[in-house]
Amino acid sequence: MGKLDCGCDLLGGLTEICKNQHITSGFIQAIGAVQKACIGFYDQQTHEYHITTLNRPLEIVSLIGNISIKDGEPFVHAHITLADETEQAYGGHLAPGTIVFACEFILEIFEGESFIRSFDNETGLSLWNI
Numbered sequence: 001m002g003k004l005d006c007g008c009d010l011l012g013g014l015t016e017i018c019k020n021q022h023i024t025s026g027f028i029q030a031i032g033a034v035q036k037a038c039i040g041f042y043d044q045q046t047h048e049y050h051i052t053t054l055n056r057p058l059e060i061v062s063l064i065g066n067i068s069i070k071d072g073e074p075f076v077h078a079h080i081t082l083a084d085e086t087e088q089a090y091g092g093h094l095a096p097g098t099i100v101f102a103c104e105f106i107l108e109i110f111e112g113e114s115f116i117r118s119f120d121n122e123t124g125l126s127l128w129n130i
């Protein structure tokens with residue numbers, strides 16, 4: 001378990017922890033709050049992420065993600081649900097640019113061979129090569 005510092009990038013901070021501790025396979029969950037959020041929706045026709053920026057304080061209702069290897073390095077893939085002061089929820093693929101206000105995370109490390117991501121022609125995504 002751990003926490004991220006106020007002002008750090010949520011996805012970048014989680015990725016840094018995995019890189020520093022050589023974690024290449026695992027499960028992440030987190031709760032807390034962000035100052036600003038960038039969340040993505042993948043367009044299945046154009047194969048592009050549409051990133052929405054929510055430039056206001058939000059609660060992290062739930063973050064779940066996994067850790068595998070992409071381009072030879074630990075890679076965090078996470079999705080997030082956020083809520084505003086009216087309890088309205090927003091969610092999507094966690095993108096860089098989401099800034100932490102406070103964040104408590106739990107990281108579960110898996111033993112054994114790590115999954116490796118490679119480009120998938122059908123979806124345009126980097127998927128596990130299994």
Ligand code: ZN
Binds near residue numbers: 077078079093094
């Ligand atoms: Zn995603």
